[in-house]
Amino acid sequence: MAIKSKGEPADTSAVLRLGAALESSESSRQDLATALAHERTLLRTMIDLIPAFIYAKDVGSRFIAMNAALARNMGTDPDAAIGKTDFDFFTPDLAKKFYSDEQALIKSGQAIRDLEEPGFDQVTGKPRTVVTSKVPLHDVNGEVIGIIGVGFDITERKMAEQRMAAGEKLESIGRLAAGVAHEINTPIQFLNDSIYFIREAMQDLMAHNTKLTATLAAMLPTPPEVDEEIEDLKVELPPALDRMADGLARIAEIVRSMKEFSHADQAEKSPVDLNRAIKSTLVIASTEYKYVADVVTDLAPDLPLVTCHGGQINQVVLNLVVNAAHAIGDVVKGTPNKGKITVRTRVEGGYVVISVSDTGGGIPESIRQRIFDPFFTTKEVGRGTGQGLSIAHNAIKAHGGTFEFDTEVGKGTTFRVRLPVEAAEREASAA
Ligand SMILES: Nc1ncnc2c1ncn2[C@@H]1O[C@H](COP(=O)(O)OP(=O)(O)OP(=O)(O)O)[C@@H](O)[C@H]1O
Ligand SMILES: [Mg+2]
Known part of the structure; x- marks a missing residue:
């Protein structure tokens, strides 16, 4: 065959064998054919073994060869693809892009190196990210007669990088939040001290005022007029101080939750009271749900400590609660109604189970298979990135747990996280 990439070193063993075969007479034609077939099989097997997409096309961008990995990805087989x-195989937009890149390459002779571009898995129907290099294919006279391309599927690597970046971002936000929470604690403390002082001082002042009024009344021939304003203050000040103390207690609770929620996740697992973690998470998430749903908790009082990465489980619960609030929000939007989110914990057959139920619209059948896929979202930009359930799924898997859901369109959804208790108890008692 005349097709040979320019500058490619000759395969000496093949040439020698071919030369030897040519030298012999008619009977050696058989040897020549066998040698060629052998070389072909050898090359084919090697190229098929490479886990990259390898292909050659003619000047019209028609396939003249492809390896098994690419054929698998395109849902075809190498022979059937020839001439196509x-x-x-691809959407018109994608095919047009590949075609114009290749035509430019054929015209200019300029290779394309390590170009990151979108790809598509025909079998699963999912988009992929591929790094492609394409070089011109020359005939023996140096004429460009097509292209040779190699593509590496880097989808998984890219996702891992994005997950890591998202994790790092969350971690630094968490550290900042924990720092802010810590800072807020100090002024809360002295506000509390001051309220205590004012309450005491006021009681003293009032007692003093009452005594003074009584003394004056005893000294004067006619009792002095009752000062209405002071009497009103005596009634109004104590509840005002109570409200201040209440407000401060709430701020302290939010700050404590923030600190607990965002306290940087240690590299090692540690025993976590998941009921307490859930309560903190619900305080943190309250702005997401409080206008659309009431939250009911049903937390098992006998829940054992679970040895886990507390920060990761907090993130899982947070995402489930926010998802539930969004699902309810979509249903109650424009009505005065509120939905209900129920968060439960229980011990079940050696597992701790956390469930989050909502009275949202449920998950349509057509997308149930895809909700755990990274970046799958039905939400508009800014409301969701489609990473929550995929990150949650990985985190739970890494804990040896399971993650499942029940859903009914028009009724709502329940997500259930099951984390093993046994491992937790073993690790906890060893500590
Ligand atoms: N409780 C639920 N009710 C109805 N649909 C849900 C529920 N939870 C998840 N979904 C569907 O699953 C999709 C994926 O959820 P996921 O948490 O992974 O991403 P997201 O919420 O869209 O974005 P992110 O969590 O990254 O902010 C959602 O866009 C939504 O369509
Ligand atoms: Mg989400």
Whole structure:
């Protein structure tokens, strides 16, 4: 075959064998054919073994060869693809892009190196990210007669990088939040001290005022007029101080939750009271749900400590609660109604189970298979990125747990996280 990439070193063993075969007479034609077939099989097997997409196309961008990995990805087989173009496999937009890149390459002779571009898995129907290099294919006279391309599927690596970046971002936000919470604690403390002082001082002042009024009354021939304003203050000041103390207690509770929720996740697992973690998470998430739903908790009083990465489980619960609030929000939007989010914990067959139920619209059948996929979202930009359930799924898997859901369109959804208790108890008692 005349097709050979320019500058490619000759395969000496093949040449020698071919030369030897040519030297012999008619009977050696058989040897020549066998040697060629052998070389072909050898090359084919090697190329098929490479976990990259390898292909050659003619000047019209028609496939003249492809390896098994690419054929698998395109849902075809290498022989059936010959003569076809990307328009037979990809969306018109994608095929047009590949075609114009290749035509430019054929015209200029300029190779494309390590170009990150979108790809598509025809079998699963999912988008992929591929790093592609394409070089011109020359004939023996140096004429460009097509292209040779190699593509590496880097989808998983990219996702891992994005997950890591998202994790790092959360971690630094968490550290900042924990720092802010710590800072707020100090002024809360002295406000509390001051309220205590004012309450005491006021009681003293009032007692003093009452005594003074009585003394004056005893000294004067006619009792002095009752000062209405002071009498009103005596009634109004104590509840005002109570409200201040109440407000401060609430701020302290929010700050404590913030600190607990965002306290940086240690590299090692540690025993966590998940009921307490859930309560903190619900305080943190309250702005997300309080206008659309009431939250009911049903937390098992005998829940054992679970040895886990508390920060990760907090993130899982937070995402489930926010998802529930969004699902309810979509249903109650424009009405005065509120939905209900129920968060439960219980011990079940060696597992701690956390469930989050909502009275939202449920998950339509058509997307149930995809909700755990990274970046799958039905929400508009800014409301969701489609990472919550995928990150949650990975975190729970890494804890040896399971993650499942029940849903009914028009009724609502329950997500259930099951984390093993046994491992927790073993690790906890060893500590
Ligand atoms: N409780 C629920 N009720 C109805 N649909 C849900 C529920 N939870 C998840 N979904 C569906 O699953 C999709 C994926 O959820 P996921 O938490 O992974 O991403 P997201 O909420 O869209 O974005 P992110 O969590 O990254 O902010 C959602 O966009 C939504 O369509
Ligand atoms: Mg979410």
